[in-house]
Amino acid sequence: MHETLIIAAQQRAEARAARMLAADAATIGLGMRVQAIAPGAATLCMTITGAMVNGHGTCHGGFIFALADSAFAFACNSHGADAVAAHCAITYLAPARMGDVLEARATELERFGRNGMYDVVVTAEAQGVRRTIAQFRGHSRVIGAAQDEAGGASA
Amino acid sequence: MHETLIIAAQQRAEARAARMLAADAATIGLGMRVQAIAPGAATLCMTITGAMVNGHGTCHGGFIFALADSAFAFACNSHGADAVAAHCAITYLAPARMGDVLEARATELERFGRNGMYDVVVTAEAQGVRRTIAQFRGHSRVIGAAQDEAGGASA
Amino acid sequence: MHETLIIAAQQRAEARAARMLAADAATIGLGMRVQAIAPGAATLCMTITGAMVNGHGTCHGGFIFALADSAFAFACNSHGADAVAAHCAITYLAPARMGDVLEARATELERFGRNGMYDVVVTAEAQGVRRTIAQFRGHSRVIGAAQDEAGGASA
């Protein structure tokens, strides 16, 4: 891609993320921070609080999912068009505990028509060691008029 | 099953749910209520608050997932043994909004060895109409010593 | 639904299945038989041959999937409009062996806009005992002009 287009795509992704975050009480309320944003990609962090712990003494899977889902949402909306989650799958590899800092790194796997696929890896750092907590795969769909730079998606 | 065994299984499921709920800050903190519990089944409710709304003005998918995941957890732990989520998939059918009362109804599809499969239907009632919001399928796995009534699972 | 409409829907499903089957070299070539068909539902059978066995001495997962996928295809096309598989997930519960007669029973879980969700249970009968072999969940999407009886789907 021409350098000017790359810069424009990056600026659009950043502006879009700022707009989304400002309106997203859920993401802010859970203490998520946007670490990085790029066209098709997003990295978010969240510290596990006492309110996120379940009956097994570990982070409730719903909060791990929510972090991955937010990273996915920022990534699939980064191209400009409104995209929503259609289907998501998550595999839990290891438990996370209170105080752990979770990081969710979303990358774009595919875009076809109005559809997108994104992989999100959730890791936790504790005592200087980073472990994989969950692997997430999300399918997105552009809604409304698809006026993104990819042209008239219609699948 | 003999009636005495049925009653025992129901009592175990209820006692287990009460114990789980007492220790589960996440489920309580999100305002979830356990509506019904039975061996292999659980129904939970949650009202969507302003803190659960995302940038699209609709309930963040993470909270819908969290409700389904909690119903799944209560169902797969209802037999006595400690079970955790291994893999979950969710399909979003319609958005939910602030004030909607979500209901997640978990039922047991399969149990084989230490594994279980549970389907959860999430519905919302607004203005007297109930719509399906999401379909969730969870895979659980019994951890530790599997001393449940099904005998020595070891798959 | 009015009885006349029910009969019309059943006739459409049967005519559609006959048309699909006549054109479907894959389904016929694998020896699948359509046992039952109805609006949103289909049951197919297949005997596991020596050509379907893998290195573990059990039926290759691809053939179990293919049977479930065909049952799903007959079910999601039973309403008249052309529908294709978008996303499928399968969980294997038990192995199947040469000579086992597999049955895949597809039922409709949801239809929303152009999308559909179908659950398929694959069972095997051997020595008079029927076991569950796999649980399959398929997501379909209507392609082309959606002139089915559900009206103008456009999601």
Next chain:
Amino acid sequence: MHETLIIAAQQRAEARAARMLAADAATIGLGMRVQAIAPGAATLCMTITGAMVNGHGTCHGGFIFALADSAFAFACNSHGADAVAAHCAITYLAPARMGDVLEARATELERFGRNGMYDVVVTAEAQGVRRTIAQFRGHSRVIGAAQDEAGGASA
């Protein structure tokens, strides 16, 4: 990893693949060729024949899945221990047609305890252009005594 160990791992993967293939009537019968094998990875090819075409005039999803599933099987068995598919998900991106040469490239995403996760990309080359046909994610599980080089897996 020490070079000697790398060579040993590669030799084990190749020997394992040769043994699996020799016993796998299904993979051979479908005309699959093993293009490449390495610890945790496998690439298989298959030409779509007239017997694989469904009622839509395109390759039956079951055969696309079967190719991906075989690549997944070769990859997850490459470490020496017997591993079987537990859960697989596939997303179809574009149709494939008779005469297309499909390639399935499996790579290892995670190994934890007896569990593994593998991503498989299925592409088709026709008229010199390679397109992605499907994205597959498989979960494997080691069965029997887990005497692989990773040590005593027991999750």
